[in-house]
Amino acid sequence: MFTTTIAGSLPKPDWLSEPEQLFASWKLEGDALVEGQRRAAREWIEHQQEAGIDIVTEGEQGRIHFVHGFLQHIDGIDWQLKTPMGIRDNRYTVEVPTVTGPISRTGSVHGEEARYARSVATNQLKFTLPGPMTICDTIADLHYGKRADMAMAFADALNQEARELEAAGVDVVQFDEPAFNVFTQDVQDWGIDALHRAIDGLNCTTAVHICYGYGIEANRQWKDSLGSEWRQYEEIFPAINASRIDQVSLECAHSRVPLSLLGLLKDKQLMVGAVGVEADIIETPEEVAATLKAAMKYVDKERIMPCSNCGMAPIAYDVALAKLRALGAGARLAA
Ligand SMILES: [Zn+2]
Numbered sequence: 019m020f021t022t023t024i025a026g027s028l029p030k031p032d033w034l035s036e037p038e039q040l041f042a043s044w045k046l047e048g049d050a051l052v053e054g055q056r057r058a059a060r061e062w063i064e065h066q067q068e069a070g071i072d073i074v075t076e077g078e079q080g081r082i083h084f085v086h087g088f089l090q091h092i093d094g095i096d097w098q099l100k101t102p103m104g105i106r107d108n109r110y111t112v113e114v115p116t117v118t119g120p121i122s123r124t125g126s127v128h129g130e131e132a133r134y135a136r137s138v139a140t141n142q143l144k145f146t147l148p149g150p151m152t153i154c155d156t157i158a159d160l161h162y163g164k165r166a167d168m169a170m171a172f173a174d175a176l177n178q179e180a181r182e183l184e185a186a187g188v189d190v191v192q193f194d195e196p197a198f199n200v201f202t203q204d205v206q207d208w209g210i211d212a213l214h215r216a217i218d219g220l221n222c223t224t225a226v227h228i229c230y231g232y233g234i235e236a237n238r239q240w241k242d243s244l245g246s247e248w249r250q251y252e253e254i255f256p257a258i259n260a261s262r263i264d265q266v267s268l269e270c271a272h273s274r275v276p277l278s279l280l281g282l283l284k285d286k287q288l289m290v291g292a293v294g295v296e297a298d299i300i301e302t303p304e305e306v307a308a309t310l311k312a313a314m315k316y317v318d319k320e321r322i323m324p325c326s327n328c329g330m331a332p333i334a335y336d337v338a339l340a341k342l343r344a345l346g347a348g349a350r351l352a353a
Contacts, residue, residue: 020310020324020349021072023289025227025267026146026192027084027329028062028077029338038297040234040332041083055080059131060138065339070346073142073190073323076135080128084194084329085148085156086115091127092175094119094161101158107200110236116158117168123175132186142189147176149195149226150212151204166208173215184222191217192225192267194329199228202253209254210261217262225289226258227267229328233295241274248274255282265289269327271301271309281316288317291327292348293341300340306348314352324349 036042059076081087150169162168231237267289
């Protein structure tokens with residue numbers, strides 16, 4: 019049998035925030051908001067366990083965005099000073115907050131959410147954090163000067179948070195690094211070093227998620243520009259395979275990644291994305307099984323963990339639920 023999991027985020031219910039948007043604001047406030055986030059997390063954990071997902075997440079129900087949810091609790095950032103920035107090597111432009119002083123974590127960010135998720139999940143629990151490189155590609159810098167230096171400062175803050183998550187009983191801490199597919203030379207020069215700093219001293223399982231982005235229009239256009247074979251992974255896999263990270267989450271469903279590249283990660287557990295995050299596709303269990311079997315040509319079955327390609331935050335709740343069920347059923351078919 020496979021051990022199944024998901025990349026991380028799941029849609030928020032429409033009573034908690036505006037659906038199918040990336041930066042939707044909350045519809046509740048104060049204690050009602052915390053209670054709502056908990057209820058949404060509990061319901062997604064139950065949905066995953068019923069769908070046969072072995073390592074569950076709280077679906078990132080407590081944060082508005084996968085990077086900014088972490089940054090909101092970090093000192094050294096001026097949220098009023100918005101700087102236009104060409105995210106992911108100018109794939110799209112966003113007004114981002116600006117680092118104006120030394121980065122420091124003033125207190126727990128996701129600790130309460132993790133402790134609550136641990137109290138309701140009977141399965142293993144994974145918790146996601148943004149990776150240092152991806153943070154640096156989502157915020158402007160007026161203080162550090164060099165991206166690598168700022169990444170190390172964020173890695174220290176992430177490490178403090180990861181240690182708290184481990185103490186809360188989290189089984190897997192995953193760092194989301196979509197920027198790894200864009201700045202492939204930086205991955206080798208300092209990206210892995212920053213990840214190592216973020217996992218320093220952890221005894222739990224560690225993971226990195228490297229995707230081609232949410233199923234939003236800017237990413238679709240970018241993917242269309244990448245040609246018939248997506249070989250970005252090829253440039254970074256040797257460095258990742260040599261790293262101390264245990265698991266790697268990859269985009270394999272509906273992607274033009276040649277699956278032969280998975281052979282470069284000989285020493286890692288591979289979370290093979292077998293459902294996509296397109297809003298208008300619900301995979302059948304047979305399609306999920308076919309993707310897993312295609313990966314098994316290049317990876318020992320024991321090292322494959324069926325997974326989603328990426329976070330499902332921006333898609334409809336019912337579509338995400340159907341994808342979870344297809345993933346669980348497809349994994350059982352291919353087992
Ligand atoms: Zn992703």
